Amino acid sequence: MTRGRIAAAGSALLCLAIGAFTAPPAVAAACARQARFAVVVHGGEISQQTPENGRLEAMRAALAAARTQLASGASSLDVVETMVRGFEDSGRFNAGRGAIANADAMVETDASIMDGRTLNAGAVASMLHVKNPVHAARLVMDAGRHVLLVGDRGEAYVKSLGAEMVPESYFIKSISAQPEHGTVGAVALDRCGDIAAATSTGGYDAKIPGRVGDSPIVGAGVYADDAVGGFSATGHGEYFIRLSVAKDVADRMRYAHQPLAAAMKADIHERLGAYKDADGALIGIDKNGNVAMDWNAVGMFRGYATDIEAPVVAEYAGPTSSRPR
Amino acid sequence: MTRGRIAAAGSALLCLAIGAFTAPPAVAAACARQARFAVVVHGGEISQQTPENGRLEAMRAALAAARTQLASGASSLDVVETMVRGFEDSGRFNAGRGAIANADAMVETDASIMDGRTLNAGAVASMLHVKNPVHAARLVMDAGRHVLLVGDRGEAYVKSLGAEMVPESYFIKSISAQPEHGTVGAVALDRCGDIAAATSTGGYDAKIPGRVGDSPIVGAGVYADDAVGGFSATGHGEYFIRLSVAKDVADRMRYAHQPLAAAMKADIHERLGAYKDADGALIGIDKNGNVAMDWNAVGMFRGYATDIEAPVVAEYAGPTSSRPR
Numbered sequence: 001m002t003r004g005r006i007a008a009a010g011s012a013l014l015c016l017a018i019g020a021f022t023a024p025p026a027v028a029a030a031c032a033r034q035a036r037f038a039v040v041v042h043g044g045e046i047s048q049q050t051p052e053n054g055r056l057e058a059m060r061a062a063l064a065a066a067r068t069q070l071a072s073g074a075s076s077l078d079v080v081e082t083m084v085r086g087f088e089d090s091g092r093f094n095a096g097r098g099a100i101a102n103a104d105a106m107v108e109t110d111a112s113i114m115d116g117r118t119l120n121a122g123a124v125a126s127m128l129h130v131k132n133p134v135h136a137a138r139l140v141m142d143a144g145r146h147v148l149l150v151g152d153r154g155e156a157y158v159k160s161l162g163a164e165m166v167p168e169s170y171f172i173k174s175i176s177a178q179p180e181h182g183t184v185g186a187v188a189l190d191r192c193g194d195i196a197a198a199t200s201t202g203g204y205d206a207k208i209p210g211r212v213g214d215s216p217i218v219g220a221g222v223y224a225d226d227a228v229g230g231f232s233a234t235g236h237g238e239y240f241i242r243l244s245v246a247k248d249v250a251d252r253m254r255y256a257h258q259p260l261a262a263a264m265k266a267d268i269h270e271r272l273g274a275y276k277d278a279d280g281a282l283i284g285i286d287k288n289g290n291v292a293m294d295w296n297a298v299g300m301f302r303g304y305a306t307d308i309e310a311p312v313v314a315e316y317a318g319p320t321s322s323r324p325r
Numbered sequence: 326m327t328r329g330r331i332a333a334a335g336s337a338l339l340c341l342a343i344g345a346f347t348a349p350p351a352v353a354a355a356c357a358r359q360a361r362f363a364v365v366v367h368g369g370e371i372s373q374q375t376p377e378n379g380r381l382e383a384m385r386a387a388l389a390a391a392r393t394q395l396a397s398g399a400s401s402l403d404v405v406e407t408m409v410r411g412f413e414d415s416g417r418f419n420a421g422r423g424a425i426a427n428a429d430a431m432v433e434t435d436a437s438i439m440d441g442r443t444l445n446a447g448a449v450a451s452m453l454h455v456k457n458p459v460h461a462a463r464l465v466m467d468a469g470r471h472v473l474l475v476g477d478r479g480e481a482y483v484k485s486l487g488a489e490m491v492p493e494s495y496f497i498k499s500i501s502a503q504p505e506h507g508t509v510g511a512v513a514l515d516r517c518g519d520i521a522a523a524t525s526t527g528g529y530d531a532k533i534p535g536r537v538g539d540s541p542i543v544g545a546g547v548y549a550d551d552a553v554g555g556f557s558a559t560g561h562g563e564y565f566i567r568l569s570v571a572k573d574v575a576d577r578m579r580y581a582h583q584p585l586a587a588a589m590k591a592d593i594h595e596r597l598g599a600y601k602d603a604d605g606a607l608i609g610i611d612k613n614g615n616v617a618m619d620w621n622a623v624g625m626f627r628g629y630a631t632d633i634e635a636p637v638v639a640e641y642a643g644p645t646s647s648r649p650r
Binding site (some may be wrong): 145213223 | 542562567
């Protein structure tokens, strides 16, 4: 079924030569307008030698599943949420179950999701008992009235929307022997041409309770607009907020007509690079399905897949973009 | 002293003909690089017939004081904080003492401040006991490490920074007999050429507890960059977040070279205008000291002053920009 669709769209040979599709799950084939699709993920920027901790294999498996789903017509919104939920549940990343503890030894999580077709968005911040912050963000978005819910009062609201709550003991609290402030994120372009992005984090190690970084902030740590592209960030969140990094990159593309990789480079290396402690990284997909990944520190746990490329994952050296379209 | 400075800068006649300066307070004359300065405020957009409630006079008095201070070399950052604090204390606006109650009959306040010289920013959201949310935002910014603090845990942090706490009984909770979701904000350009912006709100009437709108979000309800301009928003906050309104306007100016008023018009009338319930308003100052004020609803409580124009305030018809530079 997947083969048939991709073949019909004219890129069958390349796809079959590279990909290794298994039978797609039963996903409503809502999206089949174009052959092109793309998906990119990050599992946190690397500001020092960070243990790999099974992240590469987790990303590869998530990308393989996402590729199959996108080929079958799944929406980018469902795909990015599913991927980030998986990372949250894995305990291998600083998000969800693996989120690191704040200065009071509590886990406080933040997450966001954005739909580039409608510019709808949902986000949660400073959650203590939400099992899947990215799903809570999706519930907020789908409820339609609000975008951002914070703190214990906001948590009561997302619980009322059906978000699953867990006791504090659910969280591992320390996924490695050293401080880190990785984050997870995913961006996808589906076969409808719709782009979605999601980001989820535990913030940074021993953060002040109540501190919120860029992950739940539209235009800072997450952004998606079908007319331009989609983005998810990781790094020193305060700088990403101050510089509105995701929106700045999108606007370089929209208003200054810069290509994806150049726009990302300007923000990650020039604007953030102007501050000595503003380490960070960004993943993005443009409306044509080009993928780019950039960082200004040691590396980034990252990976991507497209209709014409099987999943690729890396942490230090390695690809920074997909094959040009 | 003020006269001397303005005369030395060559715009004395116009200034003296229009303005009515009283002796400036003892402010360190840190800023005297240029004659030009400007300040603009809003006291909420008007989506229906909203009681004037003394807001016009409060804005006029604040503008007169700010004009004197700016002429004397005060920094834009101090001026916008002072003005917004005054509005918070007045009980006449939906901010600080006058902030409206949420669905649980509690007052939850949000505020932000941004320094266009450094792109430093501070913000607080979902505060229950902070007397002056904009000052709490300033304390967060000045502390240097964080940008956004939320909820009860965030409130504990701003208290530790010295923010004054008040009991819930301090808040009036209902400033008019009808729902409204006005907000206050101020933007200023000082004689150093530095631009600052601040925004403060109680959100909208009977909001879900924990809901945060655009006021404390950099790039949505507040933004300042000396290289471009400064902005403060009011209106249906969720749309301002989704569309990153303040940053979008700034980027139209920076990357598409649109003038201030045209850039604001595009966002307020075209982008927000595409949604039937996305009422909103924006004030802005560009790097040359031009002021613009725009809205897509019935009106906006607003006012401005510059080195060459005495304070002007309005609610419905009336000025939408300063005299062109």
